[in-house]
Amino acid sequence: MLIIGQGLAGSVLADTCIARGLRTAVLDVPKEGRASHVAAGLVNPVSMRRTVLSWRAPELLPIAGAFYREAGLRFGKEYWHPIPLIKIFPSAKEAGEWRVRMNDPEVSHYLSDEQSQDPGLKRVDQPYGHGQVKRAAWLDVVGLLDAYRKWWKEQGALHERTVEQADVRSIPNGVEVHGLSAPWLVWSAGPFKPMTGLVPVRGERITVRLPGLDLGVLVHRGGFILPLGGDNYRVGSTYDWDNVWSGPTTEAREELLARLRKLLLRTPLEPDEDTPFNVVDHWAGVRPTAIDRRPLLGRIAPHQAVFNGLGSRGVLLAPWCAQHLLEHLLEGKPLDPEVDLGRFA
Numbered sequence: 001m002l003i004i005g006q007g008l009a010g011s012v013l014a015d016t017c018i019a020r021g022l023r024t025a026v027l028d029v030p031k032e033g034r035a036s037h038v039a040a041g042l043v044n045p046v047s048m049r050r051t052v053l054s055w056r057a058p059e060l061l062p063i064a065g066a067f068y069r070e071a072g073l074r075f076g077k078e079y080w081h082p083i084p085l086i087k088i089f090p091s092a093k094e095a096g097e098w099r100v101r102m103n104d105p106e107v108s109h110y111l112s113d114e115q116s117q118d119p120g121l122k123r124v125d126q127p128y129g130h131g132q133v134k135r136a137a138w139l140d141v142v143g144l145l146d147a148y149r150k151w152w153k154e155q156g157a158l159h160e161r162t163v164e165q166a167d168v169r170s171i172p173n174g175v176e177v178h179g180l181s182a183p184w185l186v187w188s189a190g191p192f193k194p195m196t197g198l199v200p201v202r203g204e205r206i207t208v209r210l211p212g213l214d215l216g217v218l219v220h221r222g223g224f225i226l227p228l229g230g231d232n233y234r235v236g237s238t239y240d241w242d243n244v245w246s247g248p249t250t251e252a253r254e255e256l257l258a259r260l261r262k263l264l265l266r267t268p269l270e271p272d273e274d275t276p277f278n279v280v281d282h283w284a285g286v287r288p289t290a291i292d293r294r295p296l297l298g299r300i301a302p303h304q305a306v307f308n309g310l311g312s313r314g315v316l317l318a319p320w321c322a323q324h325l326l327e328h329l330l331e332g333k334p335l336d337p338e339v340d341l342g343r344f345a
């Protein structure tokens, strides 16, 4: 198998191929704006806007958890971190709606109105209280992708080469590119491979140092605050459909800091409203999102396929998608019409 791109899609696909015993090579050149190196890595089985299950969460979540835990065992490091997700209610109405949703058998398994005793929540403004999403997690995406890269480089399976469509040559029973050949080549090039149905969406997130906050849970209100350890917190994310390749912007940074300011209560000893936060880093990336928010999988030419469209939920989707695509390419199983890129043909 030849795989173009070593973001989350290409990495998970390559690992799944290797686990099946396939000879696999990955070709990747890190490009400005790649999504995976910016992702917060959050996995949330519940869509926060409407408090409904996110697409196929009960099926995808155990597959994702098992995949990333196993990868962690291989590298001797945990990348998959289960964490309670605290949804701060912006109004009494939303708090009431949450309790109604808790009685819906479809989603009730994932919701609770138990009030978390996490010490950091004392500093969070929550006049209407909070609810909890159970079975949420976050993946250290960069840590895992770096571990894969190092491993495959050592094995001679990672080639730092750009691949253009014109570089791909048909050979009997397969394709050849830059001297490498295989029966299949899969494009996992994320937002860099324009295709019908794919919309690039810029996202930005920052890391802020908040000494003394002592927050151990993931907090969501509009955006999220994720504790990273050592007084560092990831704050995100923004969505922008214009100027997607602009890189980090002042507007997005201010938007994220304003959210943070609104969420955190100040103690009398702390700096006033105008004192700047200590921003440790600020990144922008481009999400490869399909118009209908579903993955884009399938063949594009003889011996060539695409694994794309992971959108804003790549961590949850990637392991199932990789399995599904391989079963299609190697065993001839039909693609699920909801993920088949042919739906945009």
Ligand SMILES: Cc1cc2nc3c(=O)[nH]c(=O)nc-3n(C[C@H](O)[C@H](O)[C@H](O)COP(=O)(O)OP(=O)(O)OC[C@H]3O[C@@H](n4cnc5c(N)ncnc54)[C@H](O)[C@@H]3O)c2cc1C
Residues within 6 Å of the ligand: 004, 005, 006, 007, 008, 009, 010, 027, 028, 029, 030, 031, 032, 033, 034, 035, 036, 037, 038, 039, 040, 041, 042, 043, 161, 162, 163, 164, 188, 189, 190, 191, 192, 193, 202, 203, 204, 205, 236, 237, 238, 284, 285, 286, 287, 288, 307, 308, 309, 310, 311, 312, 313, 314, 315, 316
């Ligand atoms: C701000 C932000 C926050 C996010 N938060 C989350 C989150 O909390 N949870 C979640 O699940 N998802 C999140 N996402 C979405 C997630 O990042 C994506 O779903 C996922 O990373 C997409 O991975 P990919 O491999 O398809 O694309 P990419 O990560 O962009 O990878 C593509 C790779 O291919 C390489 N490449 C491209 N073209 C070529 C070529 N021609 N030759 C060689 N190499 C090439 C690129 O350099 C890159 O390395 C977030 C995204 C953003 C931007």
